[in-house]
Amino acid sequence: MLDFTVKENIQLNQTYFLIKLTPKNGEILTDMEPGQFVEVLVENSPRTFLRRPISVNFVEKDKNLLWLLVQAIGDGTRKMSQYVEGDVVNLLVPLGKGFTISGDAGKKSLLVGGGVGTAPLLYLGYLLKRQGQAPIFLLGARSKSDLTLLNEFEKYGEVFCTTEDGSFGEKGYVTNHSRLNRKDFSMIYTCGPKPMMQAVAKYAKQNKIACEVSLENMMGCGIGTCLCCVEKTSDGHICVCTEGPVFNIEKLTWAI
Amino acid sequence: MLDFTVKENIQLNQTYFLIKLTPKNGEILTDMEPGQFVEVLVENSPRTFLRRPISVNFVEKDKNLLWLLVQAIGDGTRKMSQYVEGDVVNLLVPLGKGFTISGDAGKKSLLVGGGVGTAPLLYLGYLLKRQGQAPIFLLGARSKSDLTLLNEFEKYGEVFCTTEDGSFGEKGYVTNHSRLNRKDFSMIYTCGPKPMMQAVAKYAKQNKIACEVSLENMMGCGIGTCLCCVEKTSDGHICVCTEGPVFNIEKLTWAI
Amino acid sequence: MGNLKINISNLQLKNPVMTASGTFGYGTEFCDYMDLSKLGGIFVKGTTLHPRQGNDYPRMAETPSGMLNAVGLQNKGVDYFISNIYPNIKDFDTNMIVNVSGSTIEDYVECAARLADLDKIPGIELNISCPNVKEGGMAFGTSACSAGDVTKAVRKVFGKTLIVKLSPNVTDITEIAKAVEAEGADAVSLINTLLGMAIDIRNQKPVLSTVTGGLSGPCVKPIALRMVWQTYNAVKIPVIGMGGISSWEDAIEFILAGSSAIQIGTYNFIDPTISEKVVDGIDNYLKENKIDSIKDLVGALKID
Amino acid sequence: MGNLKINISNLQLKNPVMTASGTFGYGTEFCDYMDLSKLGGIFVKGTTLHPRQGNDYPRMAETPSGMLNAVGLQNKGVDYFISNIYPNIKDFDTNMIVNVSGSTIEDYVECAARLADLDKIPGIELNISCPNVKEGGMAFGTSACSAGDVTKAVRKVFGKTLIVKLSPNVTDITEIAKAVEAEGADAVSLINTLLGMAIDIRNQKPVLSTVTGGLSGPCVKPIALRMVWQTYNAVKIPVIGMGGISSWEDAIEFILAGSSAIQIGTYNFIDPTISEKVVDGIDNYLKENKIDSIKDLVGALKID
Numbered sequence A, B: 001m002l003d004f005t006v007k008e009n010i011q012l013n014q015t016y017f018l019i020k021l022t023p024k025n026g027e028i029l030t031d032m033e034p035g036q037f038v039e040v041l042v043e044n045s046p047r048t049f050l051r052r053p054i055s056v057n058f059v060e061k062d063k064n065l066l067w068l069l070v071q072a073i074g075d076g077t078r079k080m081s082q083y084v085e086g087d088v089v090n091l092l093v094p095l096g097k098g099f100t101i102s103g104d105a106g107k108k109s110l111l112v113g114g115g116v117g118t119a120p121l122l123y124l125g126y127l128l129k130r131q132g133q134a135p136i137f138l139l140g141a142r143s144k145s146d147l148t149l150l151n152e153f154e155k156y157g158e159v160f161c162t163t164e165d166g167s168f169g170e171k172g173y174v175t176n177h178s179r180l181n182r183k184d185f186s187m188i189y190t191c192g193p194k195p196m197m198q199a200v201a202k203y204a205k206q207n208k209i210a211c212e213v214s215l216e217n218m219m220g221c222g223i224g225t226c227l228c229c230v231e232k233t234s235d236g237h238i239c240v241c242t243e244g245p246v247f248n249i250e251k252l253t254w255a256i
Numbered sequence C, D: 001m002g003n004l005k006i007n008i009s010n011l012q013l014k015n016p017v018m019t020a021s022g023t024f025g026y027g028t029e030f031c032d033y034m035d036l037s038k039l040g041g042i043f044v045k046g047t048t049l050h051p052r053q054g055n056d057y058p059r060m061a062e063t064p065s066g067m068l069n070a071v072g073l074q075n076k077g078v079d080y081f082i083s084n085i086y087p088n089i090k091d092f093d094t095n096m097i098v099n100v101s102g103s104t105i106e107d108y109v110e111c112a113a114r115l116a117d118l119d120k121i122p123g124i125e126l127n128i129s130c131p132n133v134k135e136g137g138m139a140f141g142t143s144a145c146s147a148g149d150v151t152k153a154v155r156k157v158f159g160k161t162l163i164v165k166l167s168p169n170v171t172d173i174t175e176i177a178k179a180v181e182a183e184g185a186d187a188v189s190l191i192n193t194l195l196g197m198a199i200d201i202r203n204q205k206p207v208l209s210t211v212t213g214g215l216s217g218p219c220v221k222p223i224a225l226r227m228v229w230q231t232y233n234a235v236k237i238p239v240i241g242m243g244g245i246s247s248w249e250d251a252i253e254f255i256l257a258g259s260s261a262i263q264i265g266t267y268n269f270i271d272p273t274i275s276e277k278v279v280d281g282i283d284n285y286l287k288e289n290k291i292d293s294i295k296d297l298v299g300a301l302k303i304d
């Protein structure tokens, strides 16, 4: 549990906000895995009782900054979207198990994100690139304005996009993108709406590509004690907050 | 029910704040009696469920400004103390029955206030002066710094003070002030901590001076429906929020 | 807004939104803030045969997302109501329902009988669930037997719509609901307040003069909703749901759980216009979801 | 902090602050956040004779100042606990109490008997009040008779401190408390969760897979406090109070109402260090009010 100070809160579109935080008392950020998350204590929000889970979007080591990409959809995230420089925010960090990164520079990884589910893929892409890989991003959204941080993604790999309304990239869903026809991936990582992730998982399975998904089950505690966030897996009900949020699709019981 | 915009919030001492509000959409403030109050909807304060009653401190007709003098003692008033210019605040206004003002310019009124209970006396003094009276203020507090808005009071009458620690005016309680020895008042108005008001009421009774007190019973609704704010009177339990908060001491069943 | 009409037995409501007894005075207190004719009905203050002074101050404590009250049915009695209040409210363009309380069955009966003569009072709500009075009150509401008895007795003298208001302070609310249904209640309303308590740790005393009091407000909503759903599945008469409603979304939840109509209580204190907003919100929801009539929503909860 | 010591029957607590079953895992989950040895005790997860998968997802809904859960006692069973978990927690410098659940009296007895052999488990808490399991669970806790029966049976096989955890979903909690006291319980703990419900109005379905679930958090505090006070006045054995405690002030309220010790549940999720803060807060309160021992505060509520 650590207090952070808001350094910057950048509005990216109507509902997306990039919040950059640094530990209040100058503590050095611990190492985080891509796909791990934080639990935000949202103060001054009468309808927000529990903490809110938000993925690690990026870690700027040199500046000791943690980035969160937040979509304001309810009272809690709306309150976060109003953070201003200097606000103090209490976080549990880092939580959960992130994406697995292989040290093999020859791997070809595809990172598929939908909507705010693109959040954890930025830091993942950065780390993959640092391992020598050339990750490929495939990002989907309803419309052009929902595709944010593209210039950041481009720093770490090639970026392909789809929009449902065709306003940017290919029209349609990520799973319809022409780049998928090549099937030249050795690993797929995905985060986004469940139907999207299931479609991606199906593609991966059909093409025998290893695939990890990041689940967003509703959480009570984020630290493995309430047993509310469970996912049915081959090992029975297990906690998404401690055993996940990232899972290999082999472990899940999705009917795909 | 009306939305107001905060025009100014002036910190007067460690816990007292003078908040100046104007109707958000330019509505002209309705006439208010001194001693009436408003019910403030305190938003973004998870521990403040009910509205909070606050006295009308002053009405600046020409600027269409309503003044509230707020002492931050709990979550609700603390949140009010953080209002900044431009904040929008929802009020029920004006509520209750205020002090009675006689048209007789020859009357000599004493206005006794303790702590934040001085709040309603400012507007009362102003109106008395406008009637041609020369009201006398007797204001008490723990210490000098708790005596606020003195320059405002001085505009409308002579001001006497007591502090418990002797840091300003006479040392002791208002009821010990030497000015009371003259007993030359035809009317006493008082607002402040209950023990103080009871002592003032006693003085008034002993000296056969008419006296009105402003009660601060805890309120649920402020508009006469919950029946939670009742005071035992000669007419039985009656609502402080609609029949008061100002009462003639004759009506109360105080053992004084 | 034709599609908001719904009946509670013989009582015709222009919409399912009503205000709860003890939280809306006689309606008059709210005229400044809203248009009373927009409401399906108003449940006026708890009325007893004889005048009652109520409990001593303090009668209130604020709690997380709610409040405790210990008013204790302060009112001037049914005769005063009939001669002094009824004339002022009888022409309101909505249903004025009187909430009736008593310490004995005879009290309930006598009070109901006098109200039965009032043309513009289409129904009464028997409060057998008030936790704030020593005798009677909640005691009637916590046993199926006595709840049935009082319903039966009042039914004999009251021909118009008879609603019985149930206490949540019971192991099984459906038992009580079934008992009053069997004795002729036209509808049940629920929930009344939950018995609670608060302590002032500075003086180590209870906050309320009566030690315990009734809890209401958003904090009780999950409990109320569960009881409405249980009751809806147990009886055939209409259920009027309440407990913590603070938005139109809450109202829809109660309707889906089986409420033919809903009452808004404590939240009137926070927003005196809330009931109007809830009417509009429900209307919108129906339109957006292309639901023809509110009736189609009552108890429409989908359970896999 | 010597003045914070208090006993629950034979159980010696260094202070009255404990954590509630199902909200603090096995303690291990909180090591990163606080010093477990500062606690009077830890009530570990609900444990059953046989492993349980618990209910389907979703198991949670947020509510005003609280939450609903429908975990349904997911756990790997008592044998797994004994061989895989006990070794890791047995040396914690605090009291590790196991919360025991079952569907039949035999289950409770067998589970308790196996735990009786564990040196470092000084007591168990019988959960006869879980609203989230179909068979048994709450059913035991809502009738004085069955509550007494299960207590009696377990008492025979369990000689250490036996705490029985009561359900708030009853008309009169003191009846149940008296029944378990009569059958040899060393203490009662209360309250477990209140049965509640939430509906998603977008898909018109219950939020929880089980439709209803258990309500906890600050919203229930007034109800819990009232029940603690009623129970304290009805039985002679110690009362362990809980329900919505989120600050040291809340804890003091529960102690004044008659709790010899308290448990903190849901609020651990919001502030994993809350229990530590409550210990310090109580300590300060005693000092500031010049109270020699926490024992002097238990049930010290002043009623005029």
Ligand SMILES: Cc1cc2nc3c(=O)[nH]c(=O)nc-3n(C[C@H](O)[C@H](O)[C@H](O)COP(=O)(O)OP(=O)(O)OC[C@H]3O[C@@H](n4cnc5c(N)ncnc54)[C@H](O)[C@@H]3O)c2cc1C
Binding pocket: A037, A048, A052, A053, A054, A055, A056, A068, A069, A070, A071, A072, A073, A074, A075, A076, A077, A078, A116, A119, A120, A215, A216, A217, A218, A219, A245
């Ligand atoms: C591991 C994890 C990582 C996440 N990462 C991010 C992130 O990086 N950025 C981001 O913006 N959001 C992220 N989320 C989602 C975020 O936690 C929710 O949007 C947030 O909790 C909503 O809170 P609120 O108070 O704004 O809305 P609420 O008012 O609580 O909810 C608004 C609506 O969204 C639904 N909802 C809320 N949370 C969830 C959920 N977890 N699953 C399904 N429906 C839900 C509610 O039922 C409600 O209908 C993540 C969630 C998880 C579990």
Ligand SMILES: Cc1cc2nc3c(=O)[nH]c(=O)nc-3n(C[C@H](O)[C@H](O)[C@H](O)COP(=O)(O)OP(=O)(O)OC[C@H]3O[C@@H](n4cnc5c(N)ncnc54)[C@H](O)[C@@H]3O)c2cc1C
Binding pocket: B037, B048, B052, B053, B054, B055, B056, B068, B069, B070, B071, B072, B073, B074, B075, B076, B077, B078, B116, B119, B120, B215, B216, B217, B218, B219, B245
């Ligand atoms: C008619 C009326 C006029 C008022 N005018 C003013 C004013 O002009 N300026 C001002 O600063 N305050 C005024 N008050 C008092 C003000 O309403 C309370 O201080 C405020 O409600 C406290 O809210 P809170 O959330 O800050 O504190 P809370 O956390 O609610 O309370 C803090 C502590 O104060 C106690 N408390 C709160 N309200 C009352 C009360 N009414 N009586 C006794 N104890 C109480 C609580 O029990 C608690 O111990 C007035 C009250 C009334 C009834």
Ligand SMILES: Cc1cc2nc3c(=O)[nH]c(=O)nc-3n(C[C@H](O)[C@H](O)[C@H](O)COP(=O)(O)O)c2cc1C
Binding pocket: B220, B226, B227, C020, C021, C022, C023, C045, C046, C047, C069, C071, C073, C099, C127, C130, C165, C191, C192, C193, C215, C216, C217, C218, C220, C242, C243, C244, C245, C263, C264, C265, C266, C267
């Ligand atoms: C201050 C107050 C007074 C009440 N008085 C009565 C009453 O006289 N008769 C009655 O049946 N219910 C009374 N109630 C209960 C409400 O009608 C309602 O059942 C309860 O408050 C739950 O709804 P809510 O959470 O929307 O307030 C009262 C409630 C409050 C808060």
Ligand SMILES: Cc1cc2nc3c(=O)[nH]c(=O)nc-3n(C[C@H](O)[C@H](O)[C@H](O)COP(=O)(O)O)c2cc1C
Binding pocket: A220, A226, A227, A228, D020, D021, D022, D023, D045, D046, D047, D069, D071, D073, D099, D127, D130, D165, D191, D192, D193, D215, D216, D217, D218, D220, D242, D243, D244, D245, D263, D264, D265, D266, D267
């Ligand atoms: C997620 C969750 C799981 C729980 N599991 C159990 C359990 O296994 N056994 C039990 O006796 N009580 C269980 N409870 C109830 C708590 O121990 C406690 O009685 C209740 O939550 C009230 O306290 P609180 O308001 O402080 O949370 C659980 C509560 C929650 C929120």
Ligand code: FES
Binding pocket: A218, A219, A220, A221, A222, A223, A224, A225, A226, A227, A228, A229, A230, A239, A240, A241, A242
């Ligand atoms: S969120 Fe509580 S166990 Fe995962």
Ligand code: FES
Binding pocket: B218, B219, B220, B221, B222, B223, B224, B225, B226, B227, B228, B229, B230, B239, B240, B241, B242
């Ligand atoms: S505060 Fe509700 S009647 Fe006065």
